[in-house]
Amino acid sequence: MTLDLLADWLRRFAAIIDENKTYLTELDSAIGDADHGANMARGTAAVVTHLDEATTIDGLLKKAGMTLVSTVGGTSGPLYGTLLMKMGMATGSVVELEPDQFGKALRAGLEGLIARGKTELEDKTMVDALSPAIDAYDAALADGADLWDAVDAAQQAAAAGRDATTPMVARKGRASYLGERSAGHCDPGATSSAYLFDALADVIGT
Template identity: 60%
Template sequence: MTDDVTTVALDAWVRRFAELIAQERDHLTELDSAIGDADHGANLDRGMTAAVASLDDLGPAGAGPMLTKVGMTLVSTVGGASGPLYGTLFLRMGTVLGDVPSVSAEQLGAALRAGLDGVVARGKAQAEDKTMYDAFAPAVDAFEAGLKDGLGLADALGRARAAADEGRDATTPMLARKGRASYLGERSVGHQDPGATSVALLVAAAADTLR
């Protein structure tokens, strides 16, 4: 067995993420209605539907071009903050991976780290700002730590998934310090962040498909 991630698996990751977003669309919108513009689910669902269609049009491609196409599609089709943030995440990953047919677990980790750095650069978020960062950063950290501990790809992704879920849940008692939610002040406390919730779905999709 090899822990290399093929372009077929990366394609399946994007499609699984789109499926999960479609399934959780109403829930994401409900979460966003409490502290945002009530459009996170609808926006991401529209964007991921377009991203899947873009992969259908692209045909066989290397890892980098594939994820870059997804990122460009999200930037152009998703409104609000989530389009630029998710678009940047995929664009940075695509840039790091390059035009190759498969990547190692370590290369995947480097790409995820680059995606996280892109989210930080775009959104200026830090830990406990009550954003997608609070789920994604722990997931990337856990994945890298798992590989350093000698875990295989599947187990490292399992750790990342658990860390993302924990980070998502931890946003509920936080006071929002970024985005529309920050305007609510203390009223943002007690609500799970929709961005952290959707990024936990992204990590869950990776754990489901990148084995």
């Protein structure tokens, strides 16, 4: 996992968000403020403008996180920003990570996000995609998988976690105000979180 590869990951994530911003907003219009797609597209586009400035992985991730906090509205900005900033704090000033070190950074990011959002599995949030994805990544590595297979496992788990939010009743965020009416709608945060692992699979597979 090199500095350049992680920069490409965030570029690809921004591209996928931009390609799907209308869909994300449609999802959010059903159970939220109808702005998730536009907000995430604005924030990730801003992140891309700073990627070439980074000389270390922690610098890259921290700057990306701070940019998301300052440019993405609602709760998504602070949560995605915390994810990336905590990842950066876990990596140190290096230019390359071993697969297990990247997994530890992902775990640190998830724990930071959970602490900030005070959310857990089955609350119908981005955690429902992120947590199983990171678990699957770690489990694959523990079983002897290489980086590509671990990322592939994470991508599949993120997609499954995203899809599992559809029947859930939201317990956090704006969607929780709807109570039972939030069931039957895929969570937009979980959807954009799954795109993180789609983007990772795209750049690792090339």
